[in-house]
Structures are given as C-alpha cells and as structure tokens.
Amino acid sequence: MSEPITIDDIRAARGRLTGVARVTPILESPFLNQIAGRRVLVKLECLQRTGSFKFRGGWSAISALEPEQRQRGVIAFSSGNHAQGVAHAAELMGVPAVIVMPVDAPALKIANTRAHGAEVVLYDRPGGESRETLGQSLADERGLTLIKPFDEPMVMAGQGTCGLEIAAQAAEAGVTQADVLVCCGGGGFTSGIALALEADAPGLRVRPCEPEGFDDVARSLATGSRQSNPSESGSICDAVLTPAPGELTLPILQRLAGPGLTVSDQDALMAMGQAFQRLKVVAEPGGAVALAAALYRADRIEGDAVICTISGGNVDAAMFARALDTL
Amino acid sequence: MSEPITIDDIRAARGRLTGVARVTPILESPFLNQIAGRRVLVKLECLQRTGSFKFRGGWSAISALEPEQRQRGVIAFSSGNHAQGVAHAAELMGVPAVIVMPVDAPALKIANTRAHGAEVVLYDRPGGESRETLGQSLADERGLTLIKPFDEPMVMAGQGTCGLEIAAQAAEAGVTQADVLVCCGGGGFTSGIALALEADAPGLRVRPCEPEGFDDVARSLATGSRQSNPSESGSICDAVLTPAPGELTLPILQRLAGPGLTVSDQDALMAMGQAFQRLKVVAEPGGAVALAAALYRADRIEGDAVICTISGGNVDAAMFARALDTL
Numbered sequence: 001m002s003e004p005i006t007i008d009d010i011r012a013a014r015g016r017l018t019g020v021a022r023v024t025p026i027l028e029s030p031f032l033n034q035i036a037g038r039r040v041l042v043k044l045e046c047l048q049r050t051g052s053f054k055f056r057g058g059w060s061a062i063s064a065l066e067p068e069q070r071q072r073g074v075i076a077f078s079s080g081n082h083a084q085g086v087a088h089a090a091e092l093m094g095v096p097a098v099i100v101m102p103v104d105a106p107a108l109k110i111a112n113t114r115a116h117g118a119e120v121v122l123y124d125r126p127g128g129e130s131r132e133t134l135g136q137s138l139a140d141e142r143g144l145t146l147i148k149p150f151d152e153p154m155v156m157a158g159q160g161t162c163g164l165e166i167a168a169q170a171a172e173a174g175v176t177q178a179d180v181l182v183c184c185g186g187g188g189f190t191s192g193i194a195l196a197l198e199a200d201a202p203g204l205r206v207r208p209c210e211p212e213g214f215d216d217v218a219r220s221l222a223t224g225s226r227q228s229n230p231s232e233s234g235s236i237c238d239a240v241l242t243p244a245p246g247e248l249t250l251p252i253l254q255r256l257a258g259p260g261l262t263v264s265d266q267d268a269l270m271a272m273g274q275a276f277q278r279l280k281v282v283a284e285p286g287g288a289v290a291l292a293a294a295l296y297r298a299d300r301i302e303g304d305a306v307i308c309t310i311s312g313g314n315v316d317a318a319m320f321a322r323a324l325d326t327l
Numbered sequence: 328m329s330e331p332i333t334i335d336d337i338r339a340a341r342g343r344l345t346g347v348a349r350v351t352p353i354l355e356s357p358f359l360n361q362i363a364g365r366r367v368l369v370k371l372e373c374l375q376r377t378g379s380f381k382f383r384g385g386w387s388a389i390s391a392l393e394p395e396q397r398q399r400g401v402i403a404f405s406s407g408n409h410a411q412g413v414a415h416a417a418e419l420m421g422v423p424a425v426i427v428m429p430v431d432a433p434a435l436k437i438a439n440t441r442a443h444g445a446e447v448v449l450y451d452r453p454g455g456e457s458r459e460t461l462g463q464s465l466a467d468e469r470g471l472t473l474i475k476p477f478d479e480p481m482v483m484a485g486q487g488t489c490g491l492e493i494a495a496q497a498a499e500a501g502v503t504q505a506d507v508l509v510c511c512g513g514g515g516f517t518s519g520i521a522l523a524l525e526a527d528a529p530g531l532r533v534r535p536c537e538p539e540g541f542d543d544v545a546r547s548l549a550t551g552s553r554q555s556n557p558s559e560s561g562s563i564c565d566a567v568l569t570p571a572p573g574e575l576t577l578p579i580l581q582r583l584a585g586p587g588l589t590v591s592d593q594d595a596l597m598a599m600g601q602a603f604q605r606l607k608v609v610a611e612p613g614g615a616v617a618l619a620a621a622l623y624r625a626d627r628i629e630g631d632a633v634i635c636t637i638s639g640g641n642v643d644a645a646m647f648a649r650a651l652d653t654l
Binding site: 025046047108112115273276277279280281313317320327 | 349351352354357373374378435439442443600603604606608609640644647648651654
C-alpha cells in the first residue's frame with residue numbers, strides 16, 4: 001500500500017516554509033542529562049510561530065492549495081494549537097480563515113485566533129449540531145477548504161519538516177543513533193517526523209508519547225489494530241487528546257515507530273518545571289509529555305542519548321503555576 | 328584615548344566561542360509588536376548556556392589565558408549569572424574554578440554553581456573581611472586568575488559576540504536602523520554589543536536599560552561623569568544591580584550609546600509575563616528590563632523597529648509566579 005506522502009512531499013513543504021517558519025533550536029542541559037542518565041536533546045517547537053509546531057502544517061497545507069481555491073478561504077476545527085497555526089498561516093498569506101471552536105475553549109485561545117484575523121465560529125458541544133455538520137455547511141456555503149488537523153497529507157508533510165531539522169541538528173550534536181520521543185495526538189507530527197528521519201537519519205527512530213489513559217497510539221502499535229480512547233477529556237494534556245490515531249498516520253507509525261511511552265499528568269507538570277528551570281522555555285502540558293518520558297521513563301529507553309520534542313507552549317498562567325509548584 | 332578592546336578582539340572571541348556558545352535566536356511576536364506600536368525583535372540570551380549571556384564572557388576570558396595560567400585556575404566573585412557562566416566555562420575546559428558567593432545568595436544559584444564543578448566559597452557580607460580581601464588572598468595562595476564580571480577586556484569581547492549576532496540577525500529580518508535596548512549592569516554586555524554594532528551594523532545604536540533607582544549608567548551618560556547608585560539592593564532586578572558603571576565600559580558607552588531608559592520593577596514583571604505568553608521563554612527580572620522598555624517606554628523610542636535583549640532567565644519559581652500574576 002502506498003503511503004499518503006513521501007519524503008519528497010516533506011522536502012517540498014520545507015521549500016514552501018523556508019523563510020516563514022522558524023528553524024527552532026535543539027538544546028541540551030547538563031542538569032536534564034543527569035536526571036535522564038543520558039544526553040537529552042530537546043527540540044523546541046514551543047518557539048515556533050504561534051507557539052507550536054502546528055504552524056508548519058497549517059502553512060504547508062494552505063500554501064499547497066491552488067490559487068483560486070486558496071483565495072476562497074479555509075476552515076478548521078480546533079480548540080487550540082491547530083486553530084492558531086492555520087489562522088496565522090492564512091493571515092500571512094492574506095487568505096480568509098474560519099475557525100470553528102468549542103464555546104468553552106480557553107478565552108485566550110479564542111482571542112489569539114481572532115487576533116490572527118480569523119473568523120471564529122463558536123459551537124456548543126453537547127446537544128446541538130455536530131461541529132462536522134456545522135463546518136460542512138459553512139464550507140459548502142462559502143467554498144472553503146477544510147484543513148484537517150492530522151489526517152491530511154499536506155499537514156503531515158509540514159509537520160515532517162521538523163523531522164528534517166532534527167536529523168540535521170542531531171548529527172551536528174554527534175547523535176546518530178537514538179530514539180526520538182514525540183508528543184503524539186492524532187499522529188500527524190509523529191508520522192511526519194518518522195518519514196523525515198527514515199530518509200535523513202535512519203539511526204533515529206520515533207516513539208510516540210501520550211498521557212496515561214489516552215494512549216490510543218501506543219495501544220494501536222502494541223495490538224496491531226486501531227484502538228480508541230475511552231474518553232476525550234480528563235487529562236490536562238489537552239493538545240494531545242484525540243479519540244483515535246489517524247487513518248493515514250497510523251500505518252506509517254506501524255511501519256516506522258518504536259513502542260509508545262505514557263506519562264502521568266503529574267510527570268508532564270514536573271517536566272514543564274524542568275523546562276522552565278533548565279531550558280528557560282515554556283512548555284504546555286501536552287507539549288511536555290515527550291520530555292517527561294525522556295526524564296521519568298528512562299528505564300524504557302536505550303542508548304547514550306535521546307531526543308525529544310517540546311511540541312508547544314500555549315499554556316495559561318494558572319496551569320503554569322501548577323508546574324512551578326513541582327519545583 | 329584608545330579603548331580596551333577593538334572589533335578584532337570581539338571577532339577573535341567569536342572564533343573561540345564557535346561551537347561552544349549558542350547562537351541564540353532573535354524572535355518577534357505580532358502581539359508584542361502591537362503593544363509597542365512597532366516591530367520588536369527580541370534576542371534570547373536566556374537560551375544561552377547557563378541561562379544568560381555571561382557564559383560568553385566567561386568562556387572568552389578563560390580561553391584567552393595562557394595555558395599555564397589557565398591550568399592554575401580562575402576565581403570570580405558573583406552571586407549569580409557571572410558565577411554560573413565562569414563555572415561552566417571552566418568546567419568545559421577542565422580548569423579549576425573558585426567562586427566567591429555571598430552566604431545569602433539563592434540556594435539554587437549556589438547549587439548550580441557547585442553542580443558545574445566549581446568550588447564555592449561563601450562569605451558573610453556585613454562585618455567580616457571584604458570579598459575582595461578574601462578573594463585576593465585565595466588568588467595569591469593558589470595562583471588563581473581573577474575573572475572580573477565586566478571591567479575586563481576579554482569578558483567585554485565575549486559579550487560583544489552577541490552584538491555580532493544581532494547585527495546579522497537584524498539585517499536578515501530587514502532591520503538596519505533601530506535602537507538596540509540592552510539590559511545593563513556594569514556595562515560589559517552593553518559596551519561589547521556597542522562595539523560590535525559600530526563595526527557590523529552602524530545603523531543600530533545601543534541604549535542601556537536599567538531599573539528605576541539603579542540608573543547609574545543612564546545618569547552617567549546624561550551628566551557626562553561617572554555616577555553611582557545610592558544603594559546596591561532594593562530592586563528585584565538583581566542581575567543588573569551594580570554600584571556604578573565600569574571604568575573601562577563607560578567611555579565606550581559615552582561614545583556610542585543613546586540615552587538610557589529606566590523601568591520599574593512592575594514593568595519588568597509585566598515584561599516577564601509577556602515573554603512567557605508571547606515568546607514562550609523565561610526571563611528573569613533583570614533580564615526583562617530591556618523588553619519592558621521596548622513595550623512600556625515606546626514614547627521614548629523612535630523608528631519602525633526596536634531590538635531588545637532578554638539577557639537571562641535564572642529566576643526562581645516564586646518570583647516567576649509574581650510575573651504570571653500580572654497576566
């Protein structure tokens with residue numbers, strides 16, 4: 001079965017993203033190395049535009065549209081990072097964007113999405129029409145193109161550009177054999193990185209990292225069939241809570257990923273505290289699960305070095321204060 | 328009068344620092360631009376090794392010593408960022424380091440300095456022997472070389488390497504005419520950057536930024552003679568509290584710097600909050616004074632763009648929580 005994207009799609013996405021997305025740094029701290037018992041290279045996607053890697057996929061997808069299609073505008077469903085990534089990419093290209101957000105999304109995320117020039121349409125989760133129905137009718141009315149958060153080839157290709165950077169930066173740091181721990185929701189980021197590493201750094205292997213109770217990808221990999229989560233809420237790691245792995249992303253992970261790792265919400269908060277104290281960066285809970293796995297699941301990892309992503313930093317002050325309390 | 332260093336010393340320091348110090352990113356946020364009413368480019372020295380620009384000067388100075396002198400070891404007085412910068416540089420070069428710290432320095436800073444392999448000698452501020460006397464006797468006994476925090480040519484040359492990066496990164500961002508706001512204590516960082524910009528980006532001009540009540544550099548520039556601060560404590564911006572401008576640094580600032588800017592402690596906390604929310608980085612109070620000036624003293628600045636440094640991120644959780652409370 002052929003896969004939805006190839007390394008050529010990722011390289012093409014990199015071409016479109018050059019000069020727009022940031023090449024985020026990869027940092028290392030002797031203090032974190034000490035906790036983990038090995039070198040820990042941390043890829044800081046919290047420093048990406050809009051505070052998460054999602055800008056890569058948003059820009060990649062919108063910039064890949066035909067000009068006429070692009071001019072009619074785009075639509076996305078998201079309460080968080082995908083919303084901001086798509087909205088800001090559209091804003092920079094002068095493309096109209098409609099973002100459908102739950103009415104109970106954090107006020108700051110709604111405000112940010114609006115500040116990036118998007119039209120925000122709020123919907124009530126329970127009872128009323130589904131967001132898919134609402135979104136589809138808006139898309140049909142206005143001729144908008146739906147930008148899905150992960151099961152979308154050009155989004156996956158955009159996220160994969162982060163993997164090209166990891167390959168180059170790890171080699172520069174002298175690391176050519178290691179696990180690459182990736183914060184994993186639907187698998188767009190993880191599968192994109194996996195394909196990039198397969199091509200550019202075959203000694204690096206992705207491993208999805210998820211919150212306990214929301215380890216659909218880990219279980220899907222372990223059992224060989226697509227597993228769902230029993231719930232869509234109940235963890236503070238909102239950025240990586242998805243009902244099930246993507247249909248396009250899972251086969252790539254089955255072919256290329258190592259076993260999944262899971263961490264508790266408390267582990268994620270502690271990792272946020274370490275990122276604050278040792279790297280001087282802001283991680284959100286879902287963006288800290290891979291660092292948490294690197295630090296606190298060291299016995300499930302092999303080798304002299306491990307690479308992990310901090311996938312985003314869009315966290316409110318009250319939640320961040322909880323992370324500070326772990327120090 | 329000839330100056331203590333030239334651009335050639337800064338370029339030579341860059342040569343010694345290449346592959347060791349990080350080339351820190353310069354970032355921009357549309358939200359910060361909106362507050363300031365102009366583009367704000369932020370140079371993230373909080374992401375430098377040891378969490379502040381001080382690593383540059385420490386490495387520059389130690390690596391410039393003759394091998395025999397270096398092997399005998401180095402000594403520094405510091406309660407904070409200079410301590411960690413010198414200790415980590417010495418550690419990486421296998422050089423013994425003694426750091427003289429006040430007994431009431433933050434426990435974390437003492438622990439970090441020790442963790443970098445330095446011998447920490449604590450002294451009591453009031454009453455007992457001065458730290459200079461204590462340090463001098465230690466230096467004499469063991470043949471250690473004193474690495475002063477700012478009035479030291481090779482330290483100034485190291486800090487100046489940040490200015491070379493600013494010149495290149497600003498040009499890449501399309502900014503060639505702007506003020507460069509620098510968090511300023513004794514003036515080592517500011518004067519080093521000033522010399523680098525004079526050579527590589529003559530349209531960029533440094534302006535020292537200080538906390539209210541500790542504006543010795545601003546007053547020295549305004550009056551034309553070296554002014555002292557009435558007190559050495561009483562601001563949360565500990566990293567930039569010095570009794571008076573350096574004797575080597577001030578003449579360079581008199582020749583090259585624009586008028587100083589001052590901000591309140593509350594401004595610094597608010598800027599830390601904005602750095603958290605919009606840039607996803609951790610700034611310490613003294614490291615946030617230049618961003619605070621960019622955001623909240625916009626009427627004292629001219630032009631379409633301003634550049635500012637976040638000079639460090641070594642802040643404890645309790646102080647950072649105060650910054651979060653401003654959001």
